[in-house]
Amino acid sequence: MASTANALSPSLSAANSSISKPKTLHDFYLRFKNPNAISLRSKRVGLPVLRLSGITSPRVSASSAQLMHQSVGEASSRAPTIVEVDLGNRSYPIYIGSGLLDQPELLQRHVHGKRVLVVTNNTVGPLYLDKVVDALTRGNPNVSVESVILPDGEKYKNMETLMKVFDKAIELRLDRRCTFVALGGGVIGDMCGFAAAAFLRGVNFIQIPTTVMAQVDSSVGGKTGINHTLGKNLIGAFYQPQCVLIDTDTLNTLPDRELASGLAEVIKYGLIRDAKFFEWQEKNMPKLMARDPSAMAYAIKRSCENKAEVVSLDEKEGGLRATLNLGHTFGHAIETGFGYGQWLHGEAVAAGTVMAVDMSYRLGWIDDSIVKRIHNILQQAKLPTTPPETMTVEMFKSVMAVDKKVADGLLRLILLKGPLGNCVFSGDYDGKALDDTLHAFCKS
Incomplete structure (x- = not known):
C-alpha cells in the first residue's frame, strides 16, 4: 500500500x-x-493510503485572529473573528465572538427571502429562541419568523423527528426563498441542515451552534443527516450553510458534561494535524474546563480554522476529510451498540480515540509517549478512555462493518503515524492489530 x-x-x-x-x-x-x-x-x-501532516491552506483566513504566541488573555473586541470557508460559490463565513446574537446585521445579511423557520429543541429554545427571533427581525419588519421545537437528544435524531420539520414547513407553505435556521447543538444542526437540503430540493439555511461540539466541528463543513438503528449518520447529505454564527455567550448555559464532550473534537485537531495546537491544549486545558472566555474563544477559532482548511480541500470526503474522523469509527460503534444518547458523542469519540491510538501503537506507528499524552489530556478533560463494559468485540465488528468508510468490503481507519500531528487514512493495516485492540478493551 x-x-x-x-x-x-x-x-x-x-x-x-x-x-x-x-x-x-x-x-x-x-x-x-x-x-x-x-x-x-x-x-x-487495495485501497489508497492518505498521509496527513500539518496541512495549511492559503485559502482559509481568519480576521481578528490571535497568533499562537500571543497571550490568550488579551481582551477581545465585539467585532467577530471571521473564518472563511472557501468553497467557490458555496463559500461562507464563520462568525466567532461574544454577544453576536445582539448584532442583528450579522444574521440578516444571510437571510434569503422574507420567511424564516427556526429549528431548535426544548432545551435551547426557551433560552435563546426569543433572542434569535429578535436578531432576525429587529429593524427588518418584512421578515416573518416561525419555529419548530423538537425533543432534545441523540435518540431523536431520526426520520420520525425529521418529519416534524417538513410538516411545519409544508403547513406554513414555505417556498424556495425561505431560510431555515438551526439553533442548538450538533443534533439540531444535522437535522435542520438535512431538512434544508431536502425541502423543495434545497433551501438556504444558517447554523447557530450552542454547544462546544457544534461550534468546533459539526456546524462547519456541510455534513447533515440522521441516524439509522443500524448505524450513526448513515442517511444524509453534504449541504453547506449560508453562514455559521458562533456566539460564545451561549456556552454559559452549557452543562459541564456537554462542555467536556465538545473538547474531544478540539483535542482531535491537535492529534491529526496541528501539534502546536495540541501542545497549547496541554497547557490550557484547566482554563478550558473552567470556561475561561479567552481560552475558549481561541480553541473555537483554531478548531474552525483547521476544519475549514480541510473542508476547503476536500468538501465531500474523498480522502483528506476522512481524517477528521479519528476515533469516530470506534466511537460510532459505541453510540450505536450502547444506545443513542446513553453516551454523548464526544464521550464515545474520546474512548474511540484511545482505541485508535492503541491500535496505532500496536502497529508500531507511534511511540508510547504519544499514547501517554493522549491519555493524560483526555483524563484532564474528564472524558472516558475505555468503552462501556457492555460493549463486546462482536458488537464493535457488526457496527463497524456498515461504517461509511468501508470500501469494497474493507474497513478503512484513521490512525496516528509518526510524530504528533500526523495520521493516515488506510485499509492497509494488519488485521491482527485491530483484533488485539478490540479484545484488549472488551471483556468478550
Whole structure:
C-alpha cells in the first residue's frame, strides 16, 4: 500500500492546481508543494493510503485572529473573528465572538427571502429562541419568523423527528426563498441542515451552534443527516450553510458534561494535524474546563480554522476529510451498540480515540509517549478512555462493518503515524492489530 506509484508525480498548490492524467486509473501519486503536506499513494491492489501532516491552506483566513504566541488573555473586541470557508460559490463565513446574537446585521445579511423557520429543541429554545427571533427581525419588519421545537437528544435524531420539520414547513407553505435556521447543538444542526437540503430540493439555511461540539466541528463543513438503528449518520447529505454564527455567550448555559464532550473534537485537531495546537491544549486545558472566555474563544477559532482548511480541500470526503474522523469509527460503534444518547458523542469519540491510538501503537506507528499524552489530556478533560463494559468485540465488528468508510468490503481507519500531528487514512493495516485492540478493551 505504501509502495511508490509509477504513474505520475505532479505538484499543486491549494489555490492553483494542475494535474496531468495518470497512466492508469489505478496508479496515481499526488503530492503537494508543501513538503509537510499530503501524499496520497495507491497501487493496483487495495485501497489508497492518505498521509496527513500539518496541512495549511492559503485559502482559509481568519480576521481578528490571535497568533499562537500571543497571550490568550488579551481582551477581545465585539467585532467577530471571521473564518472563511472557501468553497467557490458555496463559500461562507464563520462568525466567532461574544454577544453576536445582539448584532442583528450579522444574521440578516444571510437571510434569503422574507420567511424564516427556526429549528431548535426544548432545551435551547426557551433560552435563546426569543433572542434569535429578535436578531432576525429587529429593524427588518418584512421578515416573518416561525419555529419548530423538537425533543432534545441523540435518540431523536431520526426520520420520525425529521418529519416534524417538513410538516411545519409544508403547513406554513414555505417556498424556495425561505431560510431555515438551526439553533442548538450538533443534533439540531444535522437535522435542520438535512431538512434544508431536502425541502423543495434545497433551501438556504444558517447554523447557530450552542454547544462546544457544534461550534468546533459539526456546524462547519456541510455534513447533515440522521441516524439509522443500524448505524450513526448513515442517511444524509453534504449541504453547506449560508453562514455559521458562533456566539460564545451561549456556552454559559452549557452543562459541564456537554462542555467536556465538545473538547474531544478540539483535542482531535491537535492529534491529526496541528501539534502546536495540541501542545497549547496541554497547557490550557484547566482554563478550558473552567470556561475561561479567552481560552475558549481561541480553541473555537483554531478548531474552525483547521476544519475549514480541510473542508476547503476536500468538501465531500474523498480522502483528506476522512481524517477528521479519528476515533469516530470506534466511537460510532459505541453510540450505536450502547444506545443513542446513553453516551454523548464526544464521550464515545474520546474512548474511540484511545482505541485508535492503541491500535496505532500496536502497529508500531507511534511511540508510547504519544499514547501517554493522549491519555493524560483526555483524563484532564474528564472524558472516558475505555468503552462501556457492555460493549463486546462482536458488537464493535457488526457496527463497524456498515461504517461509511468501508470500501469494497474493507474497513478503512484513521490512525496516528509518526510524530504528533500526523495520521493516515488506510485499509492497509494488519488485521491482527485491530483484533488485539478490540479484545484488549472488551471483556468478550
